[in-house]
Amino acid sequence: MDHLFVLLKKEWLEARRSYKLLWFPVVFMFLGIIQPLSSYYLPQILQIAGGLPEGIEITLPKFTAEDVLASTLTNQFDQLGLIIIVIGMMGIVVSEKNNGMLAFILTRNTRLGEYLLSKWIGQAAIVAGSVAIGFLMAIFYTSYLFKAVSLARVAAGLGVYYIWCLFILTFALMLGALLSRSSAVAVLSIFVLILLKATTPLGAGFQILNPAYLTNHAVNIMISGNALPHLLTTVTITLFLNVLFMFLSKYYLKRKELPSM
């Protein structure tokens, strides 16, 4: 376990030196602010953009605070946010694998499992912090422009959403172990994850097995305070897939001849 600590300290230092610790939360803060602001100022935005043609009138829906937070999740965090997470994760195993550092580290007393776990914990912490800070911004602006929301509900919803984030990150990490180009990791991750997301409106029975459906669960918890059926099953399956991906990565890297310096 001492090695894990040493590796984690290195992850932390790298995140600081590469400014990931800065830009990641900033991007999510930006994403958190956009939705409440654009919802609130929608009429003014339409006017500035040239107004509606004469004769056309539309009634803008009245947004509740819960609606705004839910759309922050679905329209911002789960679209641009998902892509940002993938881009932030695409190089984490690939670069060290390709430049020989991974093979080199393994000549010391380190195990592959410890190495992968350190990557996973380090990135999961950064994503957790960024998503939390970003959403705090959304909560702050929503409370200010609309009305105060139940923090407990929002926190519970966000917790469920975070499990989907972990899936995104573990999936990208696994592709990083399997593939040797970070661009390929990014493209394939985004393709598969968006595909999973795209099936969620279908709402068929197999959504129980779909990690992307966790966002729907999260939205429901935020709006109504109640969980949809089968929430626990989906959470369990997602966590199980994460563990499986980690084992697959380890198994594959163990058998492969790694590039060395």
Added chain:
Amino acid sequence: MNILQVSHLQKNYGDHEVIKNIDFQIDYGECVALLGPNGAGKTTIIKMLLDITKPTGGQILFEGECHDQKRQFIGYLPQHPTFYSWMTGKELLVFMGGLSNIDKESLEQRINEILDLVGLSNAENKQIGTYSGGMKQRLGIAQALIHQPKLLIMDEPVSALDPIGRRDMLELLKFIKQKSTILFSTHILHDAEELCDKILILNQGKLLVNGYINQVINQNQQPVFIIQAPRVNEWAPQLVNEDIVESIVQTGSIAKVHVKNIEQGRTWLLDNIYRLKLPIQKFELVQESLEEIFLRMVK
């Protein structure tokens, strides 16, 4: 017991045999050079010793045990030590030391010692990205020695350096050699001759020579007469005599004559010099250098 025992080591990539049934051993305190032209298989052997590459066949034992149990006691300097450019030299040593189970209290002191030894004390807080090639190499040595390994394995430690960096590195290795067992690969024979007790000459995956340098020289060296006189082309062919002369190599105004027997050869050559009335500037009996032996063997 030997510190390292390699037996029947083999490596194939597909049908291609890269390493062909190699045996050697290293004893405590020895400094051994793995010599060979580029592509001979030196790096492949080193990668197998470090368990980066799995052998197709054969066995590698460190003090009678496999690599997994002995990571702690091997230090490794890769051929192109890149490391993390965003780390400082000191941070890298803290990181590598931590991975090798050195406890915090002794690590700090050990790092200062080792930075002093490799001469990087005043660059310890600079990022590795700003280091020169020679500094990176010295940092590579530092991280390889940080956990006080019994066996130091280095892949081409001096080949990529400029003459000054190379001289520094050789002096450093001479110092380290007093305390540790060293195995390093190189294609520069001179470095091996300067540092090592033992050499392994490798060519196309086969071990051609395995022994102490002076033994290798004694066993393989052929006597050579050097004759210097103008117009080599005219007189050199007249020295040919199948019973006495092995070969004649002409370079500039010099002919290098390999002979089968020194006494016979000397008489034959002096007679001819007298007969042809050669205006010789030099007549000398020399021994083949290690480089000449090496070149003859890998040809």
